[in-house]
Amino acid sequence: MSVVAGTRGPLLAEARRGFAPWAGLTVLLTLGVVLAASADRWQGGWAATVAEVHRAVLIVVPAAAAAGCRQGGRERRRGTEELWGTAVRPPSALLLVSALPTALWVAAGYAVAAAAALLATWPYAQGDGPRPALLCADAFVSGAAVLLGHVVGRLVPSRLAAPLLAMAGYVGLGMTATAHEGSGRYLNPALQVLDSWVPVWWQPPVTALWAGGLAGAAVTAYAARRRWTALLPLAAAAAAGTLLAGTGAGLWHTDPMAARQVCDTSVTPAVCVNARFARALPGIREALSGVTGKLEGVRNLPVRWEDRDGGPRGDEASLPSLTPLGRSFVRGRLTDPARFAWEGARALQLRGDCPDDAFGVADDAVGNYLAPLPARRQYFDGLDAGAGPERRAELAERRAARARLTAMGERERREWLSAYFAARAACDPKGVPAL
Structure with missing residues (x-):
């Protein structure tokens, strides 16, 4: 029996109740408030809407990492670490049961907020068309941030780990998002874009691969029986990161319609x-x-x-x-x-x-x-x-x-x-x- 199949029942139970739904709802409501407050500057053009929702990654990704970190320290707070250690299921299955529902709910919260913003723009859109690929990648990155944060929560025995991780993520993403030099800034999923910029067709999936590879490597290195298998997602992340950093400004081009x-x-x-x-x-x-x-x-x-x-x-x-x-x-x-x-x-x-x-x-x-x-x-x-x-x-x-x-x-x-x-x-x- 596969790990996922063997954990399907507990996964559904975690997804239906507990912290995960609240994490997704928090992301949805936070984005809803942020987007509603700035509706005048995006609710009139598809490109402006996509750019505005994408800017919210700067808030969502650190918050997602903090949510994962909090969930990762749950058993320590409850004092049930030893009990979970005696479970029959392998550590990878236990981690998935705890982390995956939160990641899915956070990604879903971002995706629903993005879809609502696009629907709100539809009656007022003027001439261009929606390009949701970038927002799909952003939702995936948000879920990956939960998994990374979850591993941090399991490794760092401190109640301050989650807020400190959120602060560090926000500062780090913010500084590189506004940097004007260095190819490393193109690895930042929160890189700010102009309304007239359009990503090349492969940029969103490669960005998702970059974030997913890092998350997969962290989870595998922490929980897999054969930890060397973490090299596989790490290699995928390295390849994606090399492509993103090497392409640099070529990741974006001016929308032909803007000309x-x-x-x-x-x-x-x-x-x-x-x-x-x-x-x-x-x-x-x-x-x-x-x-x-x-x-x-x-x-x-x-x-x-x-x-x-x-x-x-x-x-x-x-x-x-x-x-x-x-x-x-x-x-x-x-x-x-x-x-x-x-x-x-x-x-x-x-x-x-x-x-x-x-x-x-x-x-x-x-x-x-x-x-x-x-x-x-x-x-x-x-x-x-x-x-x-x-x-x-x-x-x-x-x-x-x-x-x-x-x-x-x-x-x-x-x-x-x-x-x-x-x-x-x-x-x-x-x-x-x-x-």
């Missing part, structure tokens, strides 16, 4: 968003409709608002940033469309290397016409109104320019704006017609 744009060319300038947020394009176009409507017939404009890494080209303007989620963009919607439009209009004015303040009064008048923010304007006007004579004179000049641009006829204003944007593109303040 694509989806555009609405029915307006001028065209409105383009990153393909990851394709479903948000109608709402973004609507937010900018006040700007594009006022620019109808105006020449010398940028061709489009673009939304990609690397900045705009000479004939483009930057779309106000949608990321990181949770600021201007939450659950597929703009949090402040008026400010988004103001930022979009300002992006049309800022061209190339031309200084921001080169056009002074003209910039202020155009910004006020295209996308006014009354509260912002009143605040800064109020500051100038209470300042010295020079700033009050500048305020009067700005207010007069705003009024003249607004009072122009449509044809005259189109010609003026066309000349303004031509001068802006050439960074030639003298080319702006007087107001």
Whole structure:
């Protein structure tokens, strides 16, 4: 009879009651609270959700190791070590009966929390797709941490072993997760990733093999009759670790979708968003409709608002940033469309290397016409109104320019704006017609 078959009854009993279910429930509730508190910054994109749940590994793995450590010292606390030593079953079977249910429950708690986060994102996801392989590996690593902690709990006769192990794990994972140099950091399962990063297809299973090999080696070295067999999982862990550390930054590549744009060319300038947020394009176009409507017939404009890494080209303007989620963009919607439009209009004015303040009064008048923010304007006007004579004179000049641009006829204003944007593109303040 195999070890697992011979321990099936006790395994089920341990899994149904006692510490193991509580450990899994604790992981589930902890992740639930952490993810709920940060929902605004991930519940709107698959990639952001996966990255946010993956960040929780920094908390879950040390906690899992501490749970395993506590369970490993259970018989010592109960004073039943000698009684267990007289059991007929081999030490490996006894260890599995005690450790495996906790490992499975912890992994299940993480997996359920991850699945719930993905389900919560589904109604708001914009354009990319879920990639759960990384989260599956994280769940496996959490279970492996329980087994490693269990061995520590059996070896270290101290009630402080579990909290100290959790603290050491958190500090160690945290320090290597934020390190910027050294190939060893790629062995860290809690390595922080950007939303736009995608692991190569073999990275999650190799990471699982790395953690599982270490756990298997520790368990086998502690409990197996032929302890030399620990060399087998240790060799597997060494091979996986060598592959991870040797590949380094090549473990991740930029999501191809992050380099694509989806555009609405029915307006001028065209409105383009990153393909990851394709479903948000109608709402973004609507937010900018006040700007594009006022620019109808105006020449010398940028061709489009673009939304990609690397900045705009000479004939483009930057779309106000949608990321990181949770600021201007939450659950597929703009949090402040008026400010988004103001930022979009300002992006049309800022061209190339031309200084921001080169056009002074003209910039202020155009910004006020295209996308006014009354509260912002009143605040800064109020500051100038209470300042010295020079700033009050500048305020009067700005207010007069705003009024003249607004009072122009449509044809005259189109010609003026066309000349303004031509001068802006050439960074030639003298080319702006007087107001």
